[in-house]
Amino acid sequence: MHTWTTTPITPDLLRGALDLERTERGLLPHRLPARARAQYTDPQLAMAESQPSGVRLAFRTRATAVELDTLPTKRAYTGMPPRPDGVYDLLVDGRLTDQAGAAGGDTLTIDMAAGTAENRPGPIATLRFTGLPDRAKDVEIWLPHNETTELVALRTDAPVEPEPDRGRRVWLHHGSSISHGSNAATPTTTWPALAASRGGAELVNLGLGGSALLDPFTARTIRDAPADLISLKIGINLVNADLMRLRAFTPAVHGFLDTVRDGHPTAPLLVVSPIHCPIHEHTPGPAAFDPAALRDGELRFRATGDPAERAAGKLTLTVIREELSRIVRQRAADDPNLHYLDGLRLYGEADSAELPLPDGLHPDAAAHRRIGERFAAFAFAADGPFAAGRG
Incomplete structure (x- = not known):
């Protein structure tokens, strides 16, 4: 049985995002700042920059279990097979240790022939990673590169702190x-x-x-x-x-x-x-x-x-x-x-x-x-x- 500690998701726990938007349900990472997004409200650009390619949570902890609540936006194309869920990669001290997908979330259905798109709200998803080594370690959770993802809550069975600066360029x-x-x-x-x-x-x-x-x-x-x-x-x-x-x-x-x-x-x-x-x-x-x-x-x-x-x-x-x-x-x-x-x-x-x-x-x-x-x-x-x- 884990005793969970909830840690607010703050900018110092995120790498690879240039802006963070507070939404009704969580925190939405952006790869373009608000001023840039406001200069051309193109749906393709809005979708692309909000998909968190290269964005990851990065923290140091002794936790052996981590839970992350997210609200992904799935894309579906009319007349085509369903797309697989986006993948979350968990790295421990720089090594890939586990992977997960988030079931649930909103669905954006795109009809390419008609040029239309419809959004259907869905539930928050919870990912759980367990069996992490019981020692102080750097943990990174890379968000799906092709799936817009709102971050809702981070829970661990030990305290977390921002990953220290390792001096990488x-x-x-x-x-x-x-x-x-x-x-x-x-x-x-x-x-x-x-x-x-x-x-x-x-x-x-x-x-x-x-x-x-x-x-x-x-x-x-x-x-x-x-x-x-x-x-x-x-x-x-x-x-x-x-x-x-x-x-x-x-x-x-x-x-x-x-x-x-x-x-x-x-x-x-x-x-x-x-x-x-x-x-x-x-x-x-x-x-x-x-x-x-x-x-x-x-x-x-x-x-x-x-x-x-x-x-x-x-x-x-x-x-x-x-x-x-x-x-x-x-x-x-x-x-x-x-x-x-x-x-x-x-x-x-x-x-x-x-x-x-x-x-x-x-x-x-x-x-x-x-x-x-x-x-x-x-x-x-x-x-x-x-x-x-x-x-």
């Missing part, structure tokens, strides 16, 4: 749904989480599904956030949203980098171009759902642009890689801490043949691991852009 990464963790199996196996673990860095993940669009409010968020290391993975969302042409893209990249540098003038800054994505290598966007796949209960994407439109300035992944490389070379003459990584080094054409993107856009769990390992091997190498002592 803070790595802030911004990217698309691939960085967010789409199709990764668990929150600690998204490619940024894997890379951070290998590099010994404290991750702040600003991978925002469908929303890596060079938004000025995102640049200002990065400018103002504490960070020792910064990486920006730019490209795929600009193509599949068909958001801008080359004339707008180049100044927008410069402006984004200028804003980040206003707050972090000497931090190692790594610009990463897109990984290989066959549908958009030479074909502009917009991307669209494949209606034939939807009829079969599958989710796949296709490119709907015309390759000939590249001559008129339409963006493809090959165009973006060429331009990002040129921009970084130009700026690096005055910015020795600015670096470039071709995304094809993380996942290229041969990888696509071996581990194809299941839905045409997003890597699977095995590909996430490969990308994370390759990123860490490049960025955190002794001579890499994130090597100790850089910046």
Whole structure:
């Protein structure tokens, strides 16, 4: 029988969130601050930034049992099989020890054909982790990377205190749904989480599904956030949203980098171009759902642009890689801490043949691991852009 102690969930118990919203039922972590969220109330962005990729509870305790009450928001798609519950990863002294899912919570039903969404309220869920070692230890509970999660209550059978600062460098990464963790199996196996673990860095993940669009409010968020290391993975969302042409893209990249540098003038800054994505290598966007796949209960994407439109300035992944490389070379003459990584080094054409993107856009769990390992091997190498002592 456990004697439970309830500990208020306060900001000093959370890592990876840039804002916390007090709701009627709990505490909702956000990965964009309120000022940024107010500047464009896009439902896709709102969903993405409230999904707590990289956000975790972190505390030190002798507790052998931990209970966490949460209110997740499940997503369901009309005509498609149910999505699995989001996964919570429990780490003890940095090692994965247990996993759980939260049954219950609200349900957001999305009809992609009709373009509608309906929210149905549900009950609070309780996760329980038992059998933890009876000693002082660091405990982390990583929240589901793909499931909006309100935190309601934390109970343990021994007191907790915030995890002490271990002196790890803070790595802030911004990217698309691939960085967010789409199709990764668990929150600690998204490619940024894997890379951070290998590099010994404290991750702040600003991978925002469908929303890596060079938004000025995102640049200002990065400018103002504490960070020792910064990486920006730019490209795929600009193509599949068909958001801008080359004339707008180049100044927008410069402006984004200028804003980040206003707050972090000497931090190692790594610009990463897109990984290989066959549908958009030479074909502009917009991307669209494949209606034939939807009829079969599958989710796949296709490119709907015309390759000939590249001559008129339409963006493809090959165009973006060429331009990002040129921009970084130009700026690096005055910015020795600015670096470039071709995304094809993380996942290229041969990888696509071996581990194809299941839905045409997003890597699977095995590909996430490969990308994370390759990123860490490049960025955190002794001579890499994130090597100790850089910046």
